[in-house]
Amino acid sequence: MRGPITDKTRIIHILEAIEEIEKYLAGDTEIAWKPIRGFRNISIHEYFAVNFHLVWEIAQNDLPVLKGEFSKALASFRE
Numbered sequence: 001m002r003g004p005i006t007d008k009t010r011i012i013h014i015l016e017a018i019e020e021i022e023k024y025l026a027g028d029t030e031i032a033w034k035p036i037r038g039f040r041n042i043s044i045h046e047y048f049a050v051n052f053h054l055v056w057e058i059a060q061n062d063l064p065v066l067k068g069e070f071s072k073a074l075a076s077f078r079e
Contacts, residue, residue: 023076023077024077028073030069030072030073031066031069031070031073036066039058043055
């Protein structure tokens with residue numbers, strides 16, 4: 001049977017949790033979630049309003065940037 005949790009142990013756990021939150025926040029700040037969500041909503045719910053030229057531009061120009069940002073974010077979770 002384990003003894004009672006000490007204040008020192010609680011403080012260590014709190015600090016570890018804060019560090020995890022900081023890592024999570026630091027990893028997502030460069031990802032533009034709002035435009036990604038907006039594009040998804042239009043492409044799914046307003047199919048006839050989709051500008052296919054814009055989709056092509058996004059695939060050619062923005063997708064490689066997003067891939068890099070998501071790769072960095074994923075790597076921060078592995079640390």
